[in-house]
Amino acid sequence: MFEIRVICDAADAGPVTAALEAAFRTGAVRRYPSRSTPGRERLYVTADHRPDPGGQPAALWPSPDAAYAGAPFLTDELTWVAETAAAAAGYSGPGNRVFCLRKAAALDRLALLDDAINVSTASAEAATDAARRLLALDRNADGDSPGAGTVPPHTLDAARDPRGYIRQEYAAWHRQHLAAGRPARQAP
Numbered sequence: 001m002f003e004i005r006v007i008c009d010a011a012d013a014g015p016v017t018a019a020l021e022a023a024f025r026t027g028a029v030r031r032y033p034s035r036s037t038p039g040r041e042r043l044y045v046t047a048d049h050r051p052d053p054g055g056q057p058a059a060l061w062p063s064p065d066a067a068y069a070g071a072p073f074l075t076d077e078l079t080w081v082a083e084t085a086a087a088a089a090g091y092s093g094p095g096n097r098v099f100c101l102r103k104a105a106a107l108d109r110l111a112l113l114d115d116a117i118n119v120s121t122a123s124a125e126a127a128t129d130a131a132r133r134l135l136a137l138d139r140n141a142d143g144d145s146p147g148a149g150t151v152p153p154h155t156l157d158a159a160r161d162p163r164g165y166i167r168q169e170y171a172a173w174h175r176q177h178l179a180a181g182r183p184a185r186q187a188p
Contacts (some may be wrong), residue, residue, distance in 0.1 A: 001128055001163055006043040007034055009153055013041050020045055030118050049160050059163030064112050067171040068105070074113075077106040097174070100137055104130035105170040108163050131162030134169065 004024075008016050017029050024047035034040035071077070081103045099173075107127040114123045135158055158165040 001046060001048045001161055002122060004043075004045050004047050006045075007037075007040055008043065010039055010041050013043060014044060017045075024048060027115060028118075030120065033179070046115065046124060048181045061161060062167050062171050064108070064154065064167060067167035068109060069110075069171075071105075071174060074106060074109050077102060077109070081106055097134070097137055098177075100130070101166070101169055101173055104134050104166045106167055111163075126156060127166075128162055131166040135159070135162050138169075140183075 004020060006016055006020075013031060020026055020029075026048075027046035030044040031156045032044075035043055072080075081099070084099055085103075104127065107123065107130045111123040111127040114121050
């Protein structure tokens with residue numbers, strides 16, 4: 001996943017947006033006036049490559065709503081991540097995957113909030129970086145280890161959409177580890 005910025009004449013914004021949607025899987029396009037040239041616009045869009053029709057079939061990642069259904073409040077997740085990081089410098093061992101997973105999921109949820117309110121921050125980039133760290137961890141794990149993941153991390157789709165991979169892994173982890181003893185506070 002990546003972010004595209006285009007500066008164009010206001011009259012060209014529609015055709016440019018249509019071309020981007022034809023070439024990539026895109027999110028909502030955010031439009032702002034140009035800072036330097038009147039009559040021009042800045043377009044920001046989160047995009048991802050379309051699946052290769054001749055290659056592997058695209059993985060069907062869960063939607064954010066499905067992946068984070070029943071998840072603890074985002075503030076609770078962020079608190080857990082911060083407390084865990086503070087309590088154990090150089091956090092490692094089998095729990096390292098859980099830490100990386102929950103951190104990446106929390107950052108993904110933050111980026112989704114920023115996108116929903118049309119705030120342009122580095123949260124999407126931070127979420128993608130955290131997702132790539134979990135992918136790297138899962139790629140180096142044995143297939144039988146608890147850090148291997150539920151979807152093979154070597155698939156092309158995981159590399160193309162690391163945040164989709166995070167959603168899949170978080171949903172599976174959440175069902176397995178939190179469903180029996182849900183925290184008292186959950187997101188609505």
